[in-house]
Amino acid sequence: MAQGRYANIIIDISHEKVDRPFQYKIPDSLAGMLEIGMCVTVPFGMGSRLRQGYVVEITDQVQYPADKLKEVHAIEKNGPFAEQDAVRLAAWMKSTYGATMIAALKTVLPVKKAMKPRQKKKILCLAGREELLSLLGEAQRKKQHAKERVLSQLVKEPELPYELLTKKLNVSPAALRSLEEQGVIRIEAESYYRNPVKIVSEREVRNCLSPEQAFIRDEILSEYEQGVRRTYLIRGITGSGKTEVYLALIEGVLARGKQCIMLIPEIALTYQTLLRFYKRFGDRVSVINSSLSAGERFDQCERARKGEIDVIIGPRSALFVPFERLGLIVMDEEHEGSYKSETMPRYHARETAEFLAGMKGASLVLGSATPSLEAYHKAKSGRYRLFTLDRRLTGGSLPEVHVVDLRRELKEGNRSIFSRRLQDLMEERLHREEQIILFLNRRGYAGFVSCRSCGYVMKCPHCDVSLSQHMGGKMVCHYCGYETVQPKKCPACASPYILGFKAGTQQIEEQLGRRFPGARVLRMDADVTRKKDSYEKILSSFFDREADILVGTQMIVKGHDFPGVTLVGILAADLSLNDSDYRCAERTFQLLTQAAGRAGRGERPGEVVIQTYRPDHYSIVRARAQDYEAFYEEEMAYRELAGYPPAAHMLAILIMAAQEREGGVTAQEIATCLKEDKELAVIGPSKASIGKINDIYRFVIYCKQESYGALVEAKDRIERFLASNPGRETNVQFDFDPIDRY
Ligand code: ADP
Numbered sequence: 001m002a003q004g005r006y007a008n009i010i011i012d013i014s015h016e017k018v019d020r021p022f023q024y025k026i027p028d029s030l031a032g033m034l035e036i037g038m039c040v041t042v043p044f045g046m047g048s049r050l051r052q053g054y055v056v057e058i059t060d061q062v063q064y065p066a067d068k069l070k071e072v073h074a075i076e077k078n079g080p081f082a083e084q085d086a087v088r089l090a091a092w093m094k095s096t097y098g099a100t101m102i103a104a105l106k107t108v109l110p111v112k113k114a115m116k117p118r119q120k121k122k123i124l125c126l127a128g129r130e131e132l133l134s135l136l137g138e139a140q141r142k143k144q145h146a147k148e149r150v151l152s153q154l155v156k157e158p159e160l161p162y163e164l165l166t167k168k169l170n171v172s173p174a175a176l177r178s179l180e181e182q183g184v185i186r187i188e189a190e191s192y193y194r195n196p197v198k199i200v201s202e203r204e205v206r207n208c209l210s211p212e213q214a215f216i217r218d219e220i221l222s223e224y225e226q227g228v229r230r231t232y233l234i235r236g237i238t239g240s241g242k243t244e245v246y247l248a249l250i251e252g253v254l255a256r257g258k259q260c261i262m263l264i265p266e267i268a269l270t271y272q273t274l275l276r277f278y279k280r281f282g283d284r285v286s287v288i289n290s291s292l293s294a295g296e297r298f299d300q301c302e303r304a305r306k307g308e309i310d311v312i313i314g315p316r317s318a319l320f321v322p323f324e325r326l327g328l329i330v331m332d333e334e335h336e337g338s339y340k341s342e343t344m345p346r347y348h349a350r351e352t353a354e355f356l357a358g359m360k361g362a363s364l365v366l367g368s369a370t371p372s373l374e375a376y377h378k379a380k381s382g383r384y385r386l387f388t389l390d391r392r393l394t395g396g397s398l399p400e401v402h403v404v405d406l407r408r409e410l411k412e413g414n415r416s417i418f419s420r421r422l423q424d425l426m427e428e429r430l431h432r433e434e435q436i437i438l439f440l441n442r443r444g445y446a447g448f449v450s451c452r453s454c455g456y457v458m459k460c461p462h463c464d465v466s467l468s469q470h471m472g473g474k475m476v477c478h479y480c481g482y483e484t485v486q487p488k489k490c491p492a493c494a495s496p497y498i499l500g501f502k503a504g505t506q507q508i509e510e511q512l513g514r515r516f517p518g519a520r521v522l523r524m525d526a527d528v529t530r531k532k533d534s535y536e537k538i539l540s541s542f543f544d545r546e547a548d549i550l551v552g553t554q555m556i557v558k559g560h561d562f563p564g565v566t567l568v569g570i571l572a573a574d575l576s577l578n579d580s581d582y583r584c585a586e587r588t589f590q591l592l593t594q595a596a597g598r599a600g601r602g603e604r605p606g607e608v609v610i611q612t613y614r615p616d617h618y619s620i621v622r623a624r625a626q627d628y629e630a631f632y633e634e635e636m637a638y639r640e641l642a643g644y645p646p647a648a649h650m651l652a653i654l655i656m657a658a659q660e661r662e663g664g665v666t667a668q669e670i671a672t673c674l675k676e677d678k679e680l681a682v683i684g685p686s687k688a689s690i691g692k693i694n695d696i697y698r699f700v701i702y703c704k705q706e707s708y709g710a711l712v713e714a715k716d717r718i719e720r721f722l723a724s725n726p727g728r729e730t731n732v733q734f735d736f737d738p739i740d741r742y
Pocket residue numbers: 207208209210213236237238239240241242243244245393394
C-alpha cells in the first residue's frame with residue numbers, strides 16, 4: 001500500500017492540454033486505500049464536475065498550496081481494469097521513451113468500444129475420409145485450387161474456423177457454399193465471444209523433440225521450476241525447429257498454471273503457423289492482429305482477463321493483453337523492425353517485454369535466425385542465456401550461394417537486370433518446372449522520374465520525396481498519396497527526355513515477360529498488397545504452383561515455406577547498403593540470409609544468386625557463407641568504434657512544424673539546450689532526410705551517449721524547456737535507439 005497524503009492523477013480526458021498529472025488531497029475516509037493504477041473519480045475544472053482518472057503517484061510532496069487542493073472523491077469500483085500493471089507499464093514507457101502519460105496509457109489499455117453481438121462461423125466436415133480423398137483428387141484434376149485447399153485441410157481437420165479459411169486461405173464464401181450444397185460440409189454459426197477460433201483436434205501429429213530441442217526445453221523449464229526468471233535467446237537457422245521449442249515451452253508453462261504471450265510479426269502470422277498453435281492448445285489460444293476491430297480486440301482482452309484463454313498470439317500489441325498469471329513471453333523473429341512502434345511512445349517490444357516479464361515474474365524467450373545486434377550483444381555478455389540450433393530438421397540442406405559482380409557483368413556487355421548466371425539457372429528451373437523467387441532489395445518501390453537532359457527530378461509538392469512511376473503514365477507519392485500524370489516535357493528545360501528510372505518490381509515483371517515469355521509471373525509489393533487479403537492470395541496461389549516466378553520486395557522473404565522453390569535470385573543486394581543509417585549492414589545481412597533461406601525447403605536442394613555491386617562488403621561476404629558469428633564480430637567492432645547502439649545509446653529528436661522558420665528556430669534552441677551537457681555528443685539540428693511530409697517541415701537532432709539514463713535526462717531537460725516556453729506551433733517527438741533514419 002502506497003503511503004502519502006496526496007495523489008497525482010491523470011484525468012481521463014483526451015485533450016493534450018490536460019495531459020499531465022493533477023494533484024489531489026487524499027481525504028481521511030480514503031487514507032491508506034489508494035494505490036497506483038487505481039481508477040478514481042475526482043472533481044475537475046471550473047464546475048468541479050466529477051471525472052474519472054488514474055492514480056499515477058502517491059506522495060507527501062505537495063506541489064500547490066495544500067488548502068487549494070481538491071479532494072479525491074471516490075474509488076471507482078467499476079472503472080475499466082486499469083490495473084496497476086497497465087499503469088506501471090505506461091509510466092515506464094513514458095519515462096523510457098518520452099511520451100505523454102495519456103498516450104502511454106492509451107497504448108497499453110484496451111479501448112472499450114460498444115460491441116455488436118457477433119457470430120463466428122465454423123465448418124464441419126460431413127464426408128468420410130474416403131470420400132474426401134476422392135473429392136480432393138477430382139479438385140486437383142480440375143484445377144479447382146480453392147476447393148483443393150479446403151479439402152486438403154479437411155483431410156487433416158474435421159472442423160475448421162470459417163474466418164481462417166476465407167481470410168488466410170483465401171477461399172471465397174461461394175466456394176464454401178457450393179461444398180455445403182454438395183453435402184460435404186456444414187457451415188455452423190456459434191457465438192463469437194465464447195470462441196473465435198476453435199479447432200477440435202485430437203490428431204495432432206507430434207514431433208519428438210530432437211536432442212538439441214529437448215535440451216533447450218529442459219533447461220528453460222527446470223530454471224523456471226527453480227524460480228529463475230530471465231531472458232533467453234535462441235539463435236537457430238530457419239527450419240531448425242524453433243517454433244517446435246516455443247510450443248513445448250508454452251505447454252510446460254501452461255501446465256504450471258500460467259499464461260503465455262506469443263509475439264510473431266504480423267507478416268509472418270500465416271495460416272500454417274496459427275494452425276500449429278491452435279492444434280496444440282485448442283480453444284485456450286486466441287489471436288490478435290490488425291484486422292480485428294477495436295471491439296474484437298477489446299473482447300480478446302476481456303477473455304484473457306477472465307482467464308478464458310491462456311495463450312495469445314499476435315504482433316507487438318499482444319504484449320498489452322492483460323494476463324493475471326503471465327508466466328512466459330516468447331518473441332519470434334526478435335530482430336524484426338516491426339517490433340518497434342512508429343508512433344509515440346516509440347517503444348520496442350523486446351525492451352517492453354523484458355520490463356513486463358520482470359514486473360509479472362515471467363520468463364522471456366527470444367528467437368531468430370539472425371538476432372539483432374542488441375540481443376546478441378546481451379547474450380554474449382551473459383545477460384541473456386544463449387542457445388543455438390544449427391541443423392535443419394526436415395532434411396533439406398542449406399542452399400549453394402553464388403555471388404555475381406554486377407560491375408563485371410556490365411563490363412562484359414550485359415545490360416539486363418538479370419546476370420548471365422541467373423538467367424541460365426532460371427532457364428533450367430523453368431525447364432524442370434521448379435519455382436523461382438526474385439527478390440528486389442529496395443525500400444522505395446518503383447523508380448523515380450527524372451530529366452535526362454537537365455537532371456530535374458519530379459517531386460511531390462507536399463513532401464520532400466521524389467514521385468514514383470506507375471503503370472499508365474501516373475506518378476504517385478508514397479507518403480501522402482498525391483497523384484499526377486507524367487509530363488511529356490521536362491518542367492524545367494522542356495526537353496522531351498523525361499523518363500522513369502527503371503528498377504521497381506513492375507519493371508522487373510515487364511523484363512521477365514520479354515526474356516522468358518510464357519513463364520507465369522506473380523508480383524508482390526506494397527502496391528499490390530494494399531488491397532486487403534491480396535497478400536495471402538498471392539502467397540497461396542504461388543504455393544499452389546499457379547505461377548513459376550514470384551517477384552517481390554522484403555515482404556516475400558519472411559518465414560514462408562515454398563517447397564517448390566529451388567532458386568532464389570537477389571537482384572541488387574547492396575541497395576539497402578545505401579540507406580546511410582548505421583543499421584544498413586545489419587539489415588542487409590538479415591535480408592540476404594532470410595532470402596537465401598527460402599531456397600531448397602523441399603526435397604530438392606536449392607541455389608541462391610546474389611547480384612551486387614559490392615561483392616566484397618562484409619555483410620554480403622558473411623551472408624554468402626551464412627556465418628552469423630563472423631558478421632556479428634565485424635559489425636560490433638564498427639558500432640563500438642562509431643559509438644552506435646548497442647555499444648552506446650542514441651536519441652533522435654524530431655521537430656515538426658507547419659512553418660519552416662519556426663521549426664528551424666525551435667530545433668536550434670533545443671540543440672543549444674542539449675549542448676549544456678558537455679558529455680553529450682549532439683549532431684544537428686539538420687533537415688530530416690525527408691524534410692517535409694504532408695506540408696509539415698521536419699528537423700532532426702541526434703544525441704549519442706554511453707548511458708541511456710543521460711539521454712533520458714536530456715529528454716527531460718527538453719520537456720522542461722518546452723513547458724517553460726509555451727505557445728509554439730511545433731511538435732517535438734523522441735525516439736530512443738532509433739531503427740530508421742529520419
Ligand atoms: P523454425 O521455427 O526454426 O523455422 P520449425 O519449428 O517451424 O522451425 O520447424 C521446421 C520444420 O521442421 C517444421 O516442418 C517442423 O514440423 C519440423 N520439425 C520441427 N521439430 C521437429 C522434430 N523434432 N522432428 C521432426 N520434425 C520437426
